Amino acid sequence: MWEEWLALAVSIAIAVVAAALITVVVTLVFRLIARRASWPGTLIARARPPFRTLVVIVAVWVAVTIVAPAEAAWLPAVTQVFVLATIAAGAWLLAGLVSFGGDLALAKYRIDIPDNRVARRMRTQVLILRRLAIALIVILAIGSMLLTFDAVRAVGASVLASAGIASIVAGLAAQSVLANIFAGVQLVFSDAIRVDDVVVVEGEWGRIGEITLTYVVVDLWDDRRLVLPCTYFTTKPFQNWTRTGSELLGAVEFDLDWRVSPVRMREELDRVLADTPLWDGRASVLQVTEATGGFVRVRVLVTAHDAPTLFDLRCVVRERLVDWVQRETPSALPIQRVLLDDGAAAPEPVPPSVSSDTGSVGLFTGSAEAEQRARAFTQAIPVITDADADADEDDRRATA
Template identity: 65%
Template sequence: MLDPWLVFALILLACLVGAVVVVAIVAASVRAAARRREWAQLLIRHARRPFRVLLIVIAMWIAFVLAFPGEREEWMPAINHTFRIAVIASGAWLLIGVVRYATDLAIGRYRIDIPDNRVARRIRTQTLIVRRLTIALIVIVAVGAALLSFPAVQALGASVLASAGIASIVAGLAAQSVLANMFAGVQLVFSEALRVDDVIVVEGEWGRVGEITLSYVVLDLWDDRRLVLPCTYFTTNPFQNWTRQGSELLGSIELDLDWRVSPTRMREHLQRVLTETELWDGRASVLQVTEATGGLVRVRILVTAQDAPTLFDLRCFVREAMVDWVQRQMPAALPVQRIVMTPDTGATEEEAPRGGADGLFTGNVAAQERASTFTQAMPVVSPDSSEDGEGAGDGGAQRSTG
């Protein structure tokens, strides 16, 4: 009778040879397809390793079962249990690779490095969220299946199911913030309120959405910083989305100039400036005088561009060109501050007892008499203003009582 371990070695060798043959056939078929199609290369990159590991584990398990049938050895239940967990783990790994392959294949069909990429950004964002949810579900199921293979855990699971109501309440309270962020992330993605590569303004910061996970959103700011915010922030606070319907934007440039500026000449020069740059998309160009107060006139220029970064560069370009043109062609239009000098009127302190400013109803005797006419008040008359002060005072008293 042959040694069981020798039989095991022979069976294991045969099983491994069979696994290698299967791997070689599958690899040859996929490589043949990879010469003509890109999806095959992507499948090889994601599923090659977990597929090989799964075949090796299955081959070794088959060898043990054939070499030691009937579980006559006392250690065979432990071996079977170990291989069962290994198959579950490698199978979950293979499923995750397939999910990654499928989602990368879907994402690769839609490019986001083109101007009109709203549909591509929506599909990319939703696909990434679906991938994360699916991978999380696969991991949870695999861990649960592995734990349920232990008899002690099965008994614990029965007791947990018996008290499912209390357990669900406790779990809900403990994971309230986590679940809130998870549902907020799903809501953001499938409501299309936020997508990957969207340009948004939040917390006074401008940037692009770099990543949306099940718990947080990563914003790539314009100065290479990263702003990380929880998903619940975007469902409870307002934010600006500059690419919600499209990437085209309208921007303004404002200049405060002197009244001697010529808007007509500025408008003509603006058209020349815009035709010389590729930053302008040609949709709109407007020059208007929006204010004419405070000694200056405010000229507002409106221009359009294909996206936010291009618009910022265009605004800077137009502003610089218009300032240079005003300095060279219309120096009289540069903003100035005017001070009007008036001659001294020679008013005495008696004529202007309140700082030399005679008002309509205050400042001198005549003004106070006018005030008494409207308010029925008794005027204050200086001794030098009338020869008969008492008579004037009586007359004032009569007017006040009449």
Template identity: 65%
Template sequence: MLNDWLEGGTAVAISVGVAVLAALAVETVMRLVARRQTWARQLMGYARRPFWALALVLGFWLGLRAALMGSDWLTVFSRLFTIAAIAAFAWLLVAFVQFVTDLALGRHRIDVPDNRLARRLRTQTLILRRVAIALIVVIGIGAALFTFDAVRAVGASLLASAGIASIVAGLAAQSVLGNMFAGIQLVFSDALRVDDVIVADGEWGRVGEITLSYVVLDLWDDRRLVLPCTYFTTTPYQNWTRHGSELLGSVEFDLDWRVSPQRMREHLEAVLADTPLYDGRTSVLQVTEATAGFVRVRILVTAKDAPTLYDLRCFVREAMVLWIQSVMPEAAPAQRVLVSDHAAASAPERGGVARPSEQAGEGGLFSGSAEAEERASQFAHGESREARDARAEDEGDDAPAAR
């Protein structure tokens, strides 16, 4: 019995030693490559632990198979180490996926100007990484479960009834699947990207994260707005960085009629020349309306992105207000009230109130003349003036008889 244990321990030690030596050889080669290649250092950082775990599990497993050959414990240990090897191999695959995706993301930075292509690749890469990791985990769990004979029998019965099961699962997970397909559609149709500036649900913010089920918006006031992916496939939203980040904004003033647009235009040029917020593309000052006692002046300016444009609009608005207050105060908006004594002096003496003319020659369409009253009677009573006079004469003849 003691000899059997010694032989088994020796077999396990030899197998583990060979596995350790092989792992050390691979790591030594990778360290030599990492001295000249950055990607090798990154790969070691991701895959070193799962690689050593897989090597040790395989070493123990091979040693125990040699030591327990013909023993009743072989089946139990073989199943345990098979599950451990599957878990270690899945861990190694996940680390490799993370290494590849991070390597791709590092080559396409989004913190630089003109990053539309980089943002699209980043969004698609992150979604693919999540999908790949989810598939690896699901397949690993399934492979571990299929090492049991009972689970294999259940799997065969599930495959036999896959049609009914798929229908039931589709109906039960309709919203989940809808969000998942909407997320894939958003990413691969290039309709929405990470770091896009959008207006959704009445909120302005930047896309911080896109998953297969929801989208996270980083709002301008440090809040986070989480929306389902189906929102962006069924509801209109504004994308301010669809093809570029440059934007045009307006600043409007309601001013007095004594304002000088030409002088305002000259001052606007001086204001824009003194600020780095303006990108130099468009600068327009126009009078868009002149009604209701005011003159509406609209200024159009451009900036490289939405935050810069907001600051530029505030800067221009403040500069023009200060200029109007100091240089042209008469252009400030004002309400006028006209007080005059001519209306009261020209009123007729008949009660002090002017009345409409009652002469026949100055009649209106339905009053003031015989023809006008005839037209009015047709609309008001549905009978002509002659008919009313005849009816009045008949009533006058009947009145003495009644008395």
């Protein structure tokens, strides 16, 4: 008996050594290739651990199958374990290869350069497709592992027979989850949002940091993270500032006194924009858009190549123009004017039932018809005064 176990141990050791030699040779080959190209290094980092595991499992399985006696009682259980381990290692290797392919695509489309709209779209699609592929590999691996058990294969027929009802129940139970998954796929291929897009959602400004099959993570400007379901972006309106390009137009407004000089202010704006590298040179406009309420509203329009730069440019323009108004034209600072009363006698008040300018009656006051109209609208109970009672008594006597 001990001779059989010794032979089994020796065969397993030989199998492990052979598997190690195979992995070493394969690694050396790819390292030689890596001297001329960069992709083998990424492949080695992604696929080396699962590849070594798979080679060792297969080699040991072959050794055990060759050396172990066919009548051994433990052989079916050990074979079952090797089958499960081989399926798991194979799925791990496939997932690593999928990740390697995704890394190659992501390296080709960089988003840290200007005019990266196509790169952001491709990056978003590659990330979602990689997640879908890995999820599919895991599901198939689990299904394959379950099918290796006789009990699972025995109930397979009944499961398939009730698959229609089960799918309906599962669809109703996971309606929101499925809606988010389909919405995530729709977002990726409709190009509505992409990774690194600048968006405004729920009144918050930020960038799309991550898109998954069920939710989207928005990196807000103050380092917070806003997590929203994918269905939010397919059912509610939101702002995408980089849908077709990153260039933006921004406004800066001032409420100033009527004595401001738009011409001189426009000249100062030109000097400010000439001194800052934040302005992209596309447009600069200074206009008086309103002149009401004792102030004039001056609006400045400037452009920048992306949203963060535009925010800083608006702050620079606002600060420099405020400083210029304080230094050069202090008379243009906003002023609240108050008319002081010199103590003259006030005019006598006009009865409320008569208009103060024309003496005419109002719609609901000033005459018997107007008051009757007011009662009809308010359903008020008329109040009989002493004068009205005396007048009614005189009318009754005259009639009698």
